[in-house]
Amino acid sequence: MNIKVLGPGCPKCKTTYNNVLEALKQTGAEAQVEKIEDIEEMMKYNVLTTPVLMIDEVVRIKGRVADIKEIKELLTQ
């Protein structure tokens, strides 16, 4: 599994990133987590609002912080 957190480094994006790490720890799932802070790189994914949570190249949550419970649900789908 590949997880990407997109956001230019604001507190919300950092919270999302930490939530992803925590959710992975709690579920014990294996995933490669990337944090994309470069705007040029980010725009390739066509995002308008940040932070964005992508799982396997699919935008799952955008424009708000994803909480741990939510991420765990997405991970186990």
Next chain:
Amino acid sequence: MFDWLQSFADWLIYTVAGLSAQTHLGQALNFFVFDTLKIFLLLFFITTVMGVVNSYFPVEKVRNFLSRKKMYGLEYLFASGFGVITPFCSCSSVPLFIGFVKGGIPLGITFTYLITAPLVNEVAIAIFLGAFGPKVAAIYVATGIILGILGGFTLGKLKLEKYLTPWVQGVIRNAATEDKLESEKRSLRQRMPGILKEALDIVKGIAIYIVIGIAVGGAMHGFLPTGFFETYINKDQWYAVPLAVIMGVPMYSNAAGVIPVVQVLVAKGVPLGTAIAFMMGVIGLSLPEAMLLKKVMTWTLIAIYFGTIAFFMILSGYLFNFLL
């Protein structure tokens, strides 16, 4: 609306703490308690309301709406209004800027959005409301919207595309409207915990600045005589307004704390137009924002952008001093 809060502050300071309402200390502490509680209540309320609006706001639809319709200038008003309701966090501004440009929205309209978004935000609205009351808060919002429209329109007429960074120019050349729309299907009940937590986080994040701002304001309120500043800063000094805007630019991180201090400056004789110009400089133009914009604009464009906005801020400062 806040009478009960004033009664509480009176009770706490004059009855419980036993200070006299005639002393400077008693007045200053009363002012501090009342103002702090009032501003925090307003702040929490307004950030929550804005959080709900934001959660339901169809960003993609608005972009497509702005790029498709010919609205004879009204699109500037929409872009500006849109800037008002997008969140305090300036980090979404740049992705949105690119998103707009990518969707084929003209640069002038995009600039209108980019100017209004940081200039009129819910935190500043709440503090203006708490510190100055509804009339000045309304003036602040209206000024921000008009500034965004005039600034964006002017910048749009200047043909600045060549001063964008090369990759953004590439984005413009490949601009196209997209139809892929998807919105989240979540009920308000599901959204509410996240919205409330975010509102609380915003309030917590700036609480210290507000408390310091009100404490400084409270001290000045109690100890400086009314009209104290009139001797130094008055409407006849032409350089006061530009100086106020320029001084405001580097003070971004303390915007939340600056407003309560300025409230007292006004009470003690600083002209309101000069004060609003100063606060616009504090809130609307910031060095961290310039660093963020560096990714999409060349320094030349950032300078033109800041210069144009500063010019309109100064103009509105003079206008308020003239009108009020």
